[in-house]
Amino acid sequence: MLGGISIWQLLIVLGIIILVFGTKKLRNVGTDLGGAVKGFKKAVHEDEKDADKKDDDQPQAKVRHDEAGNTYDVQAEEKDKQAAENDERK
Template sequence: MGEISITKLLVVGVLIVLLFGTKKLRTLGGDLGSAIKGFKKAMSEDDTSVKSANNADAPADRISHKD
């Protein structure tokens, strides 16, 4: 088992294209891209909801009165 060279990667790529076809790979790539977009959107929405929940639950600053 040697290193993975560019020629080995090209051979594997050609075999994958021959097995699945370009149309199937194109739809698979589109589905994967939309899944990644949805995941990133959900993560950013989760971050903003956590930040807003932290701001709402934070106690108000103490006010000290000087006599």
């Protein structure tokens, strides 16, 4: 069946585990594990929703190169300000 393990061997192992840990402890572990899996699935589903919503809400950016002369030179402006201040001081 599962690599040479029969159903009887699995039942014996399960019985030993129940004797060692007890049913209450195993139930708590199962509940915690189930809650963790459920939380993980919920988080993955919400992330997929957010990604889909984000893609749908915002259009893709468009770059246009047909507008000429709209560059902004910060260094030139600073030089102009310094020159104007120097002229005012003189």
